[in-house]
Amino acid sequence: MRTKQILLALLTLLVGSSLMFAGTVSGKVTYTGTPAKQKAIDMGKEPSCAKQHATPVLNETVVTGPDSALDNVVVYVSSGAPDDGQVPSQAVTYEQKGCQYIPHVLAMHVNQELKITNDDQTSHNIHPLAKVNQEWNKSQPPGTPPIVEKYTKPEFISVKCNIHPWMHGWFVVLNTNHYDVTKGGGDFKLPNLPPGKYTITAWQEDYGTQTADVTITGNETKDVNFTFKAKAY
Amino acid sequence: MRFISSSLFTAILGCACAAGFTSLASAQDVPEVGPKPPLAIKTMESHIGNITGHSTSDNARYDYRRFCAGCHGVAGDGNGENAVWLDPKPRDFTIATFKCRSTLTGTLPTDEDLFKTIGRGIANSNMPVWNTISNQERADLVAYIKIFSPRWDKEKAGTPITIPPEPPVTLESISHGKALFTKLECWKCHGPHGEGDGPSASTLTDSKDNPIRPYNFAVAGNDSRFKCGSTNQDIYKIFMTGVDGTPMPSFADVIQPNDAWDLVHFLRTLQVHRKSKENEVLSAAHGVIPPYVDKTPRPSAAQADNKSSGGGQ
Numbered sequence: 001m002r003t004k005q006i007l008l009a010l011l012t013l014l015v016g017s018s019l020m021f022a023g024t025v026s027g028k029v030t031y032t033g034t035p036a037k038q039k040a041i042d043m044g045k046e047p048s049c050a051k052q053h054a055t056p057v058l059n060e061t062v063v064t065g066p067d068s069a070l071d072n073v074v075v076y077v078s079s080g081a082p083d084d085g086q087v088p089s090q091a092v093t094y095e096q097k098g099c100q101y102i103p104h105v106l107a108m109h110v111n112q113e114l115k116i117t118n119d120d121q122t123s124h125n126i127h128p129l130a131k132v133n134q135e136w137n138k139s140q141p142p143g144t145p146p147i148v149e150k151y152t153k154p155e156f157i158s159v160k161c162n163i164h165p166w167m168h169g170w171f172v173v174l175n176t177n178h179y180d181v182t183k184g185g186g187d188f189k190l191p192n193l194p195p196g197k198y199t200i201t202a203w204q205e206d207y208g209t210q211t212a213d214v215t216i217t218g219n220e221t222k223d224v225n226f227t228f229k230a231k232a233y
Numbered sequence: 234m235r236f237i238s239s240s241l242f243t244a245i246l247g248c249a250c251a252a253g254f255t256s257l258a259s260a261q262d263v264p265e266v267g268p269k270p271p272l273a274i275k276t277m278e279s280h281i282g283n284i285t286g287h288s289t290s291d292n293a294r295y296d297y298r299r300f301c302a303g304c305h306g307v308a309g310d311g312n313g314e315n316a317v318w319l320d321p322k323p324r325d326f327t328i329a330t331f332k333c334r335s336t337l338t339g340t341l342p343t344d345e346d347l348f349k350t351i352g353r354g355i356a357n358s359n360m361p362v363w364n365t366i367s368n369q370e371r372a373d374l375v376a377y378i379k380i381f382s383p384r385w386d387k388e389k390a391g392t393p394i395t396i397p398p399e400p401p402v403t404l405e406s407i408s409h410g411k412a413l414f415t416k417l418e419c420w421k422c423h424g425p426h427g428e429g430d431g432p433s434a435s436t437l438t439d440s441k442d443n444p445i446r447p448y449n450f451a452v453a454g455n456d457s458r459f460k461c462g463s464t465n466q467d468i469y470k471i472f473m474t475g476v477d478g479t480p481m482p483s484f485a486d487v488i489q490p491n492d493a494w495d496l497v498h499f500l501r502t503l504q505v506h507r508k509s510k511e512n513e514v515l516s517a518a519h520g521v522i523p524p525y526v527d528k529t530p531r532p533s534a535a536q537a538d539n540k541s542s543g544g545g546q
Contacts (some may be wrong), residue, residue, distance in 0.1 A: 123418040129440050135330050135375035136339025137475045139482040147486065163421050165436035197450055209398030216427045 004213045023216035026189040027223050029075065029182050030068040031203055033230035036064060041166045048121040049099035049164075060104040061164070061206050062230070069186025070228055072105045074172045076179035077190060078211065080198035086177060091115045091148070094159075094169070096124045096140070101159065101169030103181070105205070110154055110175045116140065117145040128159045128171055137162075156203065170205060202226040248251060279344040279375035286344075286372030295375035296370055301378075304359065309381030319359050322443060329382035330440065331476045333461035338475035338483035340391025342382060347375045349462070356458035375391070394473050396466050397490045402498050402510045404518050405525075410499025412525035413492055417484060422447040427503035440478045450503035468497045 038058040043050035063071040091113035095102040099120060108114060116126050118140045126147060127137040132155040138147055151157070151173040161167040172179075180188040190200070193216050203209045207228040214222050248540065253501040274294065279286035287293065298307070304323040306313040311325035331352045334342035342350075351371050353399065354362035402408065414420060422437060424430040427450035438444040448459065460476070461467055473481030473493060487498070501511035502522070515522065 123421070125480070127440075127480070127482065131328055134339035135328070135440060135477060136337075137477065137480070137482040138338060138418065139484045139487055144487050152421055158393070162437055162482070163433045165433065165438075 008190045011210060015111045016084070016185075021195050021218045023195070023219060024189060024191045024221040024222050025193060025214055025216070026187070026221055027075075027199055027225040029070045029073045029188065029204075029206075029226045029228070031064065031070045031228045031230045032068070034232065035064060035230040037099050038233075043164075043166070044097055046099055046122055046164060050105075052098040057098070057100060060100075060168070062204075063104070065185050067183070067186075068208075069184075070204060071182050071184065071186060071191070072103075073182045073186070073188070073226070073228075074105060074107050074174075074179060075188040075190065075195070075202045075226070076107070076174050076184065077176050078199050078201040080196055081176045081178050082181070082194065082196075085175075086137045087111045087176065093117060094171075095119055095145075096126070099124075099167060100165050101167060103169075103183075105170045105172060105181055107172040107174060107179050107181050109153060109177055110173055111150050114149050114151070114171070118142055118144065123163065125163055126159070126163045127162055128157045130155060130157045131137045133157065133173070154209055172203070190192070200224055202228075205220070206231060260380070268387045272375075275380040275386075277376045279348070279372050279379070281344050281348045281368075281372050281375070282525075284368055284372045286369070286376035287372070288373070288376040288380050290373045290376075293373035296374055297377050298459040299375065300363070300366070305378075309378060320443070321358050321439070321445065322441065324478075325441070326378045326381035328382040332478055334391070334474050334477070335393040335470055336391025336474060337394065337485060338477055341360065341388055342371075343390045343393055344375050347378070348372060352376065353462060355460050356463075357460065369426050394470065394485070396469055397494075399465055399497075400491065400494050404514055404523065406495045406498045407502055407511060407527045408499075408522050409492065409495040409513060410497070411522050413488070413496045414499055417487070417496075422480065423450070427451060430462065439480070445479055450500060451505050463496050465494075465501070467501060469493055472496070486501045523524045 003119060009192075038061065040056040040058055042056065043053070060072065065071050087109055090149045092106055092108045092115070094114065094116045096117065097119040100123070102117050106114075118124050119140050122175065123137045123139060123141040125137060130151070132153050133151045136149075140147055151171065151172065154175045155171075155173050157173065158172040159169045159171055178190050178193065180190055182188050195216050195218060197215050199211055199213050201209055207230070209227065210226050212224045212226065215226055216222065274289050277288040303315040304315045304319065305311055305326065306316070306323075309326035311323045313323060316323055329341060331346070331350075332344045333355070334340075336342055338348070348371055350360075351363050351374060354360045357402055360527035367376075408423045420427075420431050421433045422429075422431045424434065424447075427448075429447045431447065434447050437445050437447060459467060459471065461471055471481070472484045472488070474485070475481055484493075497512050498523075501507070501509045502515050504512070
């Protein structure tokens with residue numbers, strides 16, 4: 001009887017501890033040097049989009065924030081995460097609005113539902129240039145229902161519209177749910193990491209990738225920062 | 234003296250010949266010429282009608298090296314030695330994206346699609362019409378090109394689309410086709426007269442970032458051919474399956490089959506130099522396409538009539 005109680009207590013403690021201990025990796029992605037000036041996009045060929053922008057929008061290859069922050073950087077656990085394998089049931093949405101892709105970089109889990117909408121008055125063709133996944137190309141006139149797709153393999157997929165050549169974006173398909181995309185200040189946060197050794201990778205579409213190794217032992221928050229060297233052009 | 238020396242000479246010659254033949258017999262059976270084929274060839278098959286093609290057959294290996302590798306490359310990646318001078322570039326089999334299919338965008342073509350493409354060639358490109366090889370050889374080559382991409386291992390070919398029977402060619406059909414051409418914004422690339430001069434035409438690139446031009450329907454002569462076949466069914470397939478690897482998308486989700494046929498009929502009239510039923514119908518109408526009038530009964534209109542008749546009492 002007593003042995004049973006002790007065993008039960010130990011079991012609860014063991015199970016409880018794995019649930020209790022979950023660390024966080026957070027930090028900031030910044031750049032050094034001077035990034036190339038992002039060109040203004042001339043949407044003259046598509047007046048219905050041009051008039052949606054009071055000032056011309058800039059190319060989004062490198063998006064910076066205050067204090068040398070770097071946005072649109074995908075920070076994710078590239079190794080060490082117990083692969084959740086859990087596909088989120090909620091879809092991620094990719095909007096075509098004002099002849100731009102919103103968000104510019106969309107991260108998702110393998111097999112997660114992807115919904116693509118066209119909120120413009122003009123047709124777009126959505127053409128993700130996948131090389132590992134299937135490459136498809138679909139027309140999406142205004143007023144048609146969202147296109148629903150999914151990707152079965154991890155890949156960084158460049159997305160474009162052939163009709164509007166300035167439109168460019170990314171689908172980042174990952175096989176982990178531990179990811180974040182920096183926005184508005186270069187900050188990222190990867191919570192709910194059980195104790196273990198992890199490799200965190202940061203990816204920026206033009207500057208490449210950087211990795212950092214981090215170990216979580218309990219509930220702590222580990223500070224990991226990434227600094228990319230800006231390219232002059 | 235002379236007698237001895239001539240026989241001695243013959244003997245020496247004989248020995249030399251024998252030595253020569255011996256060394257030849259011990260050499261390899263296949264001479265080492267040209268780039269080496271891949272050492273291990275995956276066993277892949279193709280099935281077209283009642284012909285089965287095999288990637289490991291002699292046909293496949295030698296025919297590919299003789300006819301195909303010069304453009305498509307020994308590794309099937311489109312980087313054959315001729316490729317630098319070609320535009321459009323030869324297909325890269327390693328990514329398994331194909332232009333001319335009967336299957337939906339993003340899916341693999343059927344064996345028959347590939348068989349037909351090899352036999353038909355690709356108009357306005359350097360892919361010849363391979364009617365010089367037997368059907369069995371063609372089937373073997375279809376099997377062979379599958380060795381270059383891992384997609385063929387696990388993925389099945391897409392389901393071929395159903396092409397409904399073609400409705401009659403009427404002026405109304407052509408008129409609706411024209412309305413669709415405008416509504417679906419085909420003119421953005423193809424231009425208002427289908428001459429490949431739309432506003433986006435100059436910026437088009439294919440999936441490997443090579444500049445590419447949209448199809449020009451109005452090319453001269455009775456010879457304006459489409460890449461993937463010249464029948465109305467082939468045109469129907471092009472915009473229902475998209476031309477993968479190029480800017481041409483699939484309209485399968487946004488166009489109804491009957492509407493698609495109307496668009497085909499209109500497109501034929503853009504081929505101004507080609508004799509066709511569509512051009513006959515159009516010239517019978519003095520070359521003028523009337524604006525399309527949508528005759529679909531509108532439920533809201535019927536209700537409004539009821540209301541107005543009630544209100545007018």
